[in-house]
Amino acid sequence: MSDDDTKLELKKPLIEAISIQLPPTVAVDKSIKAQIIQGTKDAIATLHGNEALDKEMDFDTILNEPANLKHFFEVFKDNIDLFAETVVDKSGDPITDETTETACGVTLQQVKKLLISTATRRFFVRNDGKVITKKQKKKVKTMMFFTKEVTVKKKVKLKEGAAKFDVMKRIIGFDWQLDLLEFYRDELPDAHMLVLGDDLLVIQDIKRGQEVVSIHHEDFKKVKESVGVYFRNVVAHGAAAIPGILYWRKDLVMAFIKAMGEGAWDFFKREKEFFDHCTELDNARIGIYGDTLAYIAHENLTELNRLNLDRLEATLGAWKDTFSDNISEILSEPLLSTDILRPMVDSFIHLEAKDNGQFKVGCRTAVSSLKEEVLAFIKEAKARHAEEAANTADLDAEEENS
Structure with missing residues (x-):
């Protein structure tokens, strides 16, 4: 691939607005x-x-x-x-x-x-x-x-x-x-029909349609103002992201969409408590986190957010390169924050480096050295969660029988 092709690929947007035929x-x-x-x-x-x-x-x-x-x-x-x-x-x-x-x-x-x-x-x-x-x-x-x-x-x-x-x-x-x-005849209200118009054509199954109907039609007008040409993308995903979109200012909504592409809809579907932990993110940090925000636990977000922009970008890049397809499973585990991320971030904050390039090299080496430890930790954490869920189920059963 030539340098010009590489530049064009980098400029290609992460998301394209759905067109209607x-x-x-x-x-x-x-x-x-x-x-x-x-x-x-x-x-x-x-x-x-x-x-x-x-x-x-x-x-x-x-x-x-x-x-x-x-x-x-x-x-x-x-x-x-x-x-x-x-x-x-x-x-x-x-x-x-x-x-x-x-x-x-x-x-x-x-x-x-x-x-x-x-x-x-x-x-x-x-x-x-x-x-x-x-x-x-x-x-x-x-x-x-x-x-x-x-x-x-x-x-x-x-x-x-x-x-x-x-x-x-x-x-x-x-x-x-x-x-x-x-569904059109018996479940789709006239108000939704009038607000959505041609956009109804992106709803191609009943489950998505019922999600759309569950949202008040006036909220669609507000969402249109926030997401602009990406409104059909929102509706196509069933509208479950709408409450999350309404949580944010218009400029931040677009920042999330541009940084995350289609992954933004999964981010907007997250609970309000997580959004509360994201309120201090600026556009630069949103751009660095990207689709990570669709799955990262707020505890892990808090630890990583202690890093400055350059070191945060290098650290996230090192984690993604090291753990590849397992990254969402790992960063969504809240127990990772205190046992693994906190000491790592502390060391990265105080790590001396002549420039960002030198830091990136040290960062990749450090994260790579943690790979087996992290994978073992995640395995133990999943077993702990399963045991806790089983104990909770047993307690619930005892209460029902008593």
Whole structure:
């Protein structure tokens, strides 16, 4: 690798903002739409004829249940060779991808979008028209010039599904969304939907979606102000980092993100007590610790923080080089602080060195000499924790039985 390549690699950011690709638009007239519908019915018939699809799966049965439509897409893809003469481009050649235009001027991706949107609307409006009782606030007169607000019960017809579909239809069109339709319809509040908009597309499983719903929608607005273009990265990780992001000032939030990359979300998920130990960190120290802050125990952070910037950077570098893949397991052990780190940091504070280069050499030698001792210590610490956990479990069981 040349020096120029090395410089470019060093300048490459640790994190890239997630970009959003909306589902393909389907601007077709009635005749093209009719061709798509007929083409889908013909495809179903072909699959029936080749015993690739259950004959009970007709056009409406497939579109009435998201799971059925997803199954149809999978069967179609697995049997694409059956359509070599019918699914063709304008030259008559068979199509095997989703982005090439078919003879009727639309792509298979656009066909999927139309079918998914149709299935979504049917699923959303399934309960529309059902009469339910809702509590509503209403102003009533109490005296000639005065009114008061009271809560009354009123029977209304549900039309929530159609309204929600109208808001969401622009972003509906991916087959993976078929697994999320029940979540969209029944669990995703309108307020979250309006605040997130296109950002909903980075949520691709129900667990992440439920984490997002658990956060108040107003907090998303505050987070957007703090993280800027990285907001989608936050949402994609399930939003569990949001309380941690809200703990910090905007400038420090960005300092953590720039220093840690994607590891920042694990840092922001940590407990408030740990954040309290990080409040005195400046941008320089944040940059040195980097993703270490996602796992280091606050006791170990306190010991290392006694070093000046140059010696802290050299010490952390030596630990990472020496322990490599085990570094997170080691620095997350709080017992390491008094038995190993404290005497080491004391010696490093008073270690005489002509310059930083000489200190780095001495530091690497010292940390390397501790390797076997540290690994043995971590093994003993884990055994001690396991014994304590077992004793606690026994005590809890005794209390339950007494």
